[in-house]
Amino acid sequence: MIPIAKVRCERTAGEQAAYWAGILPATWSFMLAARARGLGAAWTTMHLPYEREMAEIIGDPYEKTTQVALIPVAHTIGVDFRRAPRQPVESVTHWDHW
Ligand SMILES: Cc1cc2nc3c(=O)[nH]c(=O)nc-3n(C[C@H](O)[C@H](O)[C@H](O)COP(=O)(O)O)c2cc1C
Numbered sequence: 001m002i003p004i005a006k007v008r009c010e011r012t013a014g015e016q017a018a019y020w021a022g023i024l025p026a027t028w029s030f031m032l033a034a035r036a037r038g039l040g041a042a043w044t045t046m047h048l049p050y051e052r053e054m055a056e057i058i059g060d061p062y063e064k065t066t067q068v069a070l071i072p073v074a075h076t077i078g079v080d081f082r083r084a085p086r087q088p089v090e091s092v093t094h095w096d097h098w
Pocket of ligand 1: 042043044045046047083084
């Protein structure tokens with residue numbers, strides 16, 4: 001699944017904050033919905049340097065859109081999922097000031 005915004009993203013950082021806030025949660029919701037149906041999904045972006053080539057393959061009007069990810073979706077081999085290694089939340093959380 002390739003989430004595609006229906007505008008070309010060439011904006012200021014402030015405008016981009018609202019822009020990304022629209023499509024990225026939708027993409028994440030898609031992944032959660034897949035998971036609820038027993039499907040595995042992974043967030044990838046490595047194809048984006050080749051966004052134009054991908055657009056040609058899938059018929060995406062490149063000048064008017066922005067691909068934001070590529071989400072492989074598949075049935076998983078087993079369900080032996082476990083938590084990924086994470087930094088302690090205290091190391092990335094700030095209270096009241098940075
Ligand atoms: C913005 C973003 C882009 C990513 N792009 C890729 C990618 O192109 N290829 C890849 O193998 N993993 C990529 N990953 C990592 C995987 O999607 C996934 O986050 C990683 O395997 C850890 O999964 P977990 O957090 O469920 O354990 C990306 C992750 C993020 C957040």
